Amino acid sequence: MDLWITEYQTKNLSIGCRVVRTLYREKTPYQEVMVVETLQFGRMLLLDGIIQTTVEDEFVYHEMITHVGLNTLKNPRRVLVIGGGDGGTVREVLKHKSVEKVTLVEIDDKVIEASRQFLPEISCGLNDPRAEVLVADGIKHVKDNKNTYDMIIVDSTDPIGPAVGLFGAEFYKDVYDALTENGLFVAQTESPFFNRDLIPRVFADIKSIFPMARLFTANVPTYPGGLWSFTMGTRKYDPLEVDIKSIPAMNTRYYSPEIHGACLVLQPFVRELVK
Ligand code: SAM
Numbered sequence: 001m002d003l004w005i006t007e008y009q010t011k012n013l014s015i016g017c018r019v020v021r022t023l024y025r026e027k028t029p030y031q032e033v034m035v036v037e038t039l040q041f042g043r044m045l046l047l048d049g050i051i052q053t054t055v056e057d058e059f060v061y062h063e064m065i066t067h068v069g070l071n072t073l074k075n076p077r078r079v080l081v082i083g084g085g086d087g088g089t090v091r092e093v094l095k096h097k098s099v100e101k102v103t104l105v106e107i108d109d110k111v112i113e114a115s116r117q118f119l120p121e122i123s124c125g126l127n128d129p130r131a132e133v134l135v136a137d138g139i140k141h142v143k144d145n146k147n148t149y150d151m152i153i154v155d156s157t158d159p160i161g162p163a164v165g166l167f168g169a170e171f172y173k174d175v176y177d178a179l180t181e182n183g184l185f186v187a188q189t190e191s192p193f194f195n196r197d198l199i200p201r202v203f204a205d206i207k208s209i210f211p212m213a214r215l216f217t218a219n220v221p222t223y224p225g226g227l228w229s230f231t232m233g234t235r236k237y238d239p240l241e242v243d244i245k246s247i248p249a250m251n252t253r254y255y256s257p258e259i260h261g262a263c264l265v266l267q268p269f270v271r272e273l274v275k
Helices: 060-069 088-093 107-119 119-129 138-144 161-167 169-176 198-209 256-264 266-271
Strands: 004-010 012-029 032-038 044-045 048-053 077-084 101-106 131-135 148-157 179-188 214-218 227-234
Touching: 032 107, 048 060, 060 077, 060 088, 060 148, 060 214, 060 227, 077 088, 077 138, 077 214, 088 101, 088 119, 088 131, 088 148, 107 119, 107 131, 131 161, 131 169, 131 266, 138 161, 138 169, 138 214, 148 169, 161 169, 161 256, 169 179, 169 198, 169 227, 169 256, 198 227, 198 266, 214 266
Parallel strands: 077 101, 077 148, 101 131, 148 179
Antiparallel strands: 004 012, 012 032, 032 044, 044 048, 179 227, 214 227
């Protein structure tokens, strides 16, 4: 039998992958959680039919949402990950020796359950003694925890359902307050090809709240358009001013000191979006 899974990435564009089997499928109060095994990308996590991560290409997104920010800071100790129930971002945060504690706040426990069961190479960090896993709404968590985190990572789904509020100015104000004095935050901010309204709006909101906003990109084959954006709001340190020679050697496959510098150099059409 010829089984395929199709994600409709825009009204007029889809990506299809040949599927060997379905490993997990459950409807939760928030979304439909699914793990399938594909021939091209290995095991794949989907939420409401939208690809979140795959065993083959997850390293790009998880390394980039984590290391550009953490290597901009001096000895970050406390890190918060909002969303990210697959655990890939937590795994990357734990590569930093200065981090004493990483708190994951994921709204849907079934995402964590499915990832623990079927994506162990991604979720492995969730079992680390330095990791704290909370099932809660990240929007409320930042409101309730002022001046607590050196870095906050918003590893969210697209701006629909429970993630809508994670893309709003009110949330960014609370993120600013939840950071320590010199802290910074990074959010995944979608595709420069297909989200040309969202990226400028989010960038402007962050710039109006933080002294500095920066955009960077990475290539994620399974995300719409392949090119993905991340937006940083920083209270003090500028990722562009990091001396890349001082970045310690890390066990990474996409991020490197050179990529740290290069990812912040924006393609002219992306620069236009945030000018
Ligand atoms: N790498 C992914 C991407 O860009 O496609 C994101 C993956 S991660 C699985 C996204 C997670 O954010 C989901 O598991 C979802 O349940 C969670 N999420 C959405 N809104 C949330 C909220 N308000 N608080 C905490 N977690 C939330």
